[in-house]
Amino acid sequence: MACTPRRASVAGMEAEYVIVGGGSAGCVLAARLSENPNTSVILVEAGGGGRDIFIRAPALVATMVSGRPRINNWAFQTVPQPGLNGRRGFQPRGKALGGSSAINAMLYVRGNPADYDHWADLGCDGWDWECVKPLFLRAEGFQGGAGPHHGADGPLQVRAQSAPRKISRAFVDACEQCQIPRCDDFNEGAPDGAGLYHVTQFHDGPQAGERCSVAAAYLFPAMGRSNLTVLTRTLVEKVVIEDGRATGIKVRRKGRRHAIRARRDVILSAGAFGSPQILMLSGVGPEDELRAHGIDPVHVSEGVGKNLQDHLDHVISYRSPRRDVVGLNPRGLGRLGKAALRWRKTGEGLFASPMAEGGAFLKSDPALSHADLQIHFVIGIVDQHMRKLHGADGFSAHICALYPHSRGEVGLSSRRPGSPPRIDPKFLSDPRDVAVMIKAARQLDTILGAEALAPWRGKRLYPNDGSDAALEADIRARADTIYHPVGTCRMGDDAEVVVAPDLRLNGIEGLRVVDASVMPRIVGGNTNAPTVMIAEKAADMIRAGV
Template sequence: MEYDYIIAGGGSAGAVLAARLSEDPSITVCLIEAGGQGKSFLINTPAMVAAMVSGRPRLHNWAFRTEPQPHLNNRRCYQPRGKALGGSSAINAMLYVRGHPSDYDQWADLGADGWDWQSVLPYFLKSEGNSAAVGPLHNAEGPLQVTDQQSPHAITHAFVQAMADIQLPENPDFNGETQFGAGLYQVTQFHTGPRKGRRCSAAAAFLHPVMSRPNLTVLTHARAERIVLDGNRAKGLIAKQKNRRLSLKARREVILSAGAFGSPQLLLLSGIGPEEELRAHNIPVAHALPGVGRNLQDHLDHTLIWRSPRPDVVGFNPAGLMRLLRGWRPFREHGTGVLTTPGAEGGAFLMSRPDLQIPDLQVHFVVAIVDDHMRRIHLADGWSAHVCLLRPESRGHVGLRDANPASPPRIDPNFLSDPRDLATLKAGVRLLEQAMSADALAPWRGQRLYPHDNSDAGLEADIRARADTIYHPVGTCRMGRDTMAVVDPDLRVKGLEGLRVVDASVMPRLIGGNTNAPTIMIAERAADLIRAAREMSDV
């Protein structure tokens, strides 16, 4: 089987890229995805994120585990990642957040030419179909439907008022003129038509509507195992679909869109990466590239949890489950009600110190008890407030466990290895605890889970015992010009031809916010870069 472009990974980036590249009927595109179609009831119903994120059972979720984390009591932390067309946009909380403009200017300063804020903004706008926000920073016509939440809970508005008690102003648009403040998140959710209220994953927005194109082949339940190299040129992929092995040839390019864990793993399995890593697993070195798998960054998050004496939250007790069941009719008929909730309804961006110019902390306010990623169920009504540090100094890496493509990657975020991260996170927890004690939340504030003594040592012990990811790993195939960069600013793998990486792994530094919208932006811009390269080669 031969195609012009082969894309490994049908997640947020791969789905966008396949749709955009196949707009040209003169070229052929093959997309490979290890999961399914991304159209199930669990995916389409926003509140069902609670059933998928835990990985118990593994529903559309790779449910990875990290290496023991020395600075988190040697715990093996959890790393849920989407396994379906749409990738993690099929199992996330649907929050539409771009990050801070200065994040992208810093990318450019680090050698990612052409990825400054003014250069990437048009690609954010190209994808966005926003029903509510207006002005030069938004677009209503893009395929990715973005909207205000359909049926936010009363407690979420109380959360915004509580944040005002620590002098945090209300912010109706985290993607507007300023990021600082507290408010309700906008979400990637259908806001018109028969799918109103359903999740608008990257696949639902970009890929599902065009899968009948004759020049687009989508192979689901197919896992890329190895890049085929001919000298220094990528010529195709070896993939396994169920029990048959596929040899796929690429006339123009192979593109890796398997995410911050999958893309470096596939490069390493193909003999591309640090020589010592490859030799440790008896993989012949095809192309030495020391930065592959390095520079892993993630948002470390700490959760404060309360039971609620009021039932107007999402509970997993019999009464709460009945409320969810009763929500089926308004969801099906009108796209409203409790089943439309993203869970993390409220949010805030704030600063740990008064001398900072931009937020370094983010809050996610969830209208349910979220304990250990929903893997520890409490039969009670309640709510959770999460705080994460936006720009960690700690760096980890992704490697191989062995040379078997079916083995999970070896993931070591190295959380809190830089002591500055612990200091920032502690400051964030203190600010959040202060806000959550406000009168506005008093009607919902019952018993606190995991209380700690008010000492610095008590707080530190609580963080080391319970902190974990908020699901934003990036950076393991970073772009740049230096020797540790894996791809150049055109996302071409350095030293090789016909091979690119297009996903969150190319980010030089983690952005100050959720990473789904930036990943879609990267794919939008990559489609133009690939198109320009094709036009140049055809001259």
């Protein structure tokens, strides 16, 4: 079904629940809440329909993530980062139904169970691992079937990779040669060791081999429901707040402004950047930030936009003499063309690859209780988010610190809706993060120098002498996000939180925030699966009247 409104005009539309943002969380909420035929739902998304070939074909992630051109991507930039030599960081975010699950590497990682127990310690009652694990399992449709660590009947199809490259297996062997144990499943308890990632990819039915975005998993099967309306290419300008209660939203669609009324709740699911931005445009946020842009405060909430956390990522790349990797040269493009034809016929082969096939979770210090570093091993050269292209065949490995101490913020660049948010991650503003990243870079260098990767290892990009000073200089010159921003509308029970553990916004009735922005602390891994879990839990609370 086309992603268009069911009425001739948006004017006068209303529903019990109005969801702002058709990303991972918004798609889950729209599908779950509309399961009750007596509950009306309107989902509003600024981007497109989320069904094009760039999204469906896993290997085409490389064409979207760079933002050149802007295909399904907001392609935000940060403000200059003093910790990164004054560089502006790049922040790709999905701009289509499915949100960033439509443009990510499809990696299915839940994080460490201890992460969620820590959320509970921070005042988020009901968010400990024992409470949230069943939600992960309910969401998952695992190819390997149900078990203690996996669900088999959920909408989100998850599978082991069908045909990983030999070099990805060699990376796991290289880790073993460096005393890092093999791990066959990063979602069996606390992730530890090296292995191949599970991916959110269709493994059953006519879409086998295609990306299973959260829209494809949850929303598209629900699009025929008469109680669900989905509006795409519709920009939300603000939440309407009357007498301390959210009553609807103002939107711009096809050049015209409209009001949409919510009889029960407005739910912000616009992500770690979009949700705080919309709140501030609606007069909810830090007073100084609002007044600086000429916005009269409707409700002062100093925590809105604060507590931004992200995984800073350092990349080491090598050219390769072998051709069983990805290269943007005539021979490499020819191989990709053949792979595309195979994928269209069978759903298998190189075009089904997430590109980041291998990975590892390891410790920067042996004394730590659990892994604080993560590696993503990529079967091609990745430089500056694919914004700097190399024609050579090669491979890359990314390493990030999972529990950064630095805290950034999101603010307004303008009071004009549609302007990009002001994003300031404050990367490496805490010196403890510098020390961890130096250890991380050294460990990654050792792994990539192991014998198992020797057949593929050619000339290194950006070599250095391996000293602490050289590693720090390289990190400050080239490191950037691995695309996991969270925390800007954090939940908890202290005076500075934005939402309570039931995800209701403190101080405003009828308004919730449901997305990665509510995480009080970033999880030790990729953030899409946890975002799906957050939305599953929110749907349960809303249906139960919490």
